[in-house]
């Protein structure tokens with residue numbers, strides 16, 4: 335099969351790496367790809383968000399299958415257009431990808447179908463929002479409804495802090511239009527766990543549980559990032575909790591989307607909080623997580639192409655999805671200054687040495703004309719190792735990471751600590 339993967343980060347490298355091992359895949363392409371992906375796939379210089387160009391290229395070059403990984407093209411309806419062009423495509427159509435793109439939509443859905451999540455109210459008038467905070471007390475969570483680069487969530491420990499957040503969003507328009515509607519939520523406590531699940535519109539198969547580390551620095555300090563590392567499985571996610579989540583959250587979500595005429599085909603990302611009152615949904619995403627995908631696919635024993643095809647064909651219940659024993663850990667090596675400002679174009683050394691004991695997924699790299707690999711983004715590499723235990727995987731991943739260097743390289747030293 336001729337297969338195209340859309341995207342160009344560490345997640346897409348892991349997907350291409352796994353697909354390149356499939357006997358079903360004879361030609362593998364990635365658009366736009368990156369310096370590491372180029373080692374396992376042919377990179378095509380089309381932006382992931384350029385829906386028209388991507389569909390035209392896939393048609394012209396007779397792709398048998400397209401996998402759309404990032405949220406933007408999914409929300410823009412790339413899968414819809416590929417399917418309409420007669421090309422089998424993995425990922426939700428735009429009307430199902432909305433569970434990530436709109437917090438208001440997903441909260442409504444959970445309320446309607448009794449899926450456990452934080453109690454909430456939505457406000458478009460500031461006075462009413464402020465009065466609600468007085469009535470509810472603190473701690474309380476204030477969220478800008480729209481997209482706000484991951485900064486639109488304030489977990490406020492006092493009433494004053496919550497009111498300041500509301501004023502900044504609604505009056506000062508700190509996030510522009512994204513903050514003209516705010517969601518005010520009950521503050522949940524407990525460990526956070528992520529479960530990704532393959533979905534064919536009707537059936538769902540959860541992957542191993544995982545956890546990521548969003549803050550830039552050790553001990554969860556510093557600004558939020560796309561993720562500085564991840565591991566799987568999570569020791570916090572017991573078989574008892576898995577059974578509860580499956581019955582109360584996963585199956586009802588898939589059934590709700592189907593009942594709403596928005597069948598979900600692709601990967602659903604369940605961001606969960608294990609509260610004293612049971613597991614509750616913090617957020618849904620409509621795609622594989624980054625960097626969770628790097629350790630997860632390192633643990634997958636089944637042919638990924640076979641799973642993708644089953645999701646598209648509605649036959650996921652007929653696939654036996656198997657995982658390795660043990661655990662996997664991914665350490666992100668970032669450019670100094672990320673997620674704020676940083677420099678690019680620095681040569682990277684030690685890649686070959688690190689690859690002897692770990693898989694080095696490239697996130698932001700570029701191959702120069704002379705064939706050298708240089709930095710080309712905030713998150714540069716995801717060094718991923720599998721071990722017999724979580725500690726073993728962490729040790730191997732850090733051991734390999736220490737072989738690599740580039741100017742101003744930054745990594746957290748506490749990935750995997752739970």
Ligand code: AMP
Pocket residue numbers: 452475484487489519520521522523526605616617
């Ligand atoms: P979100 O953008 O909705 O995923 O929120 C970002 C982070 O804020 C989450 O990963 C949680 O750590 C925290 N958070 C969001 N909602 C709540 C809540 N209702 N209670 C406590 N923490 C929350």
Ligand code: GLY
Pocket residue numbers: 546560561619622623624625626
């Ligand atoms: N690692 C978090 C995400 O992919 O949304």
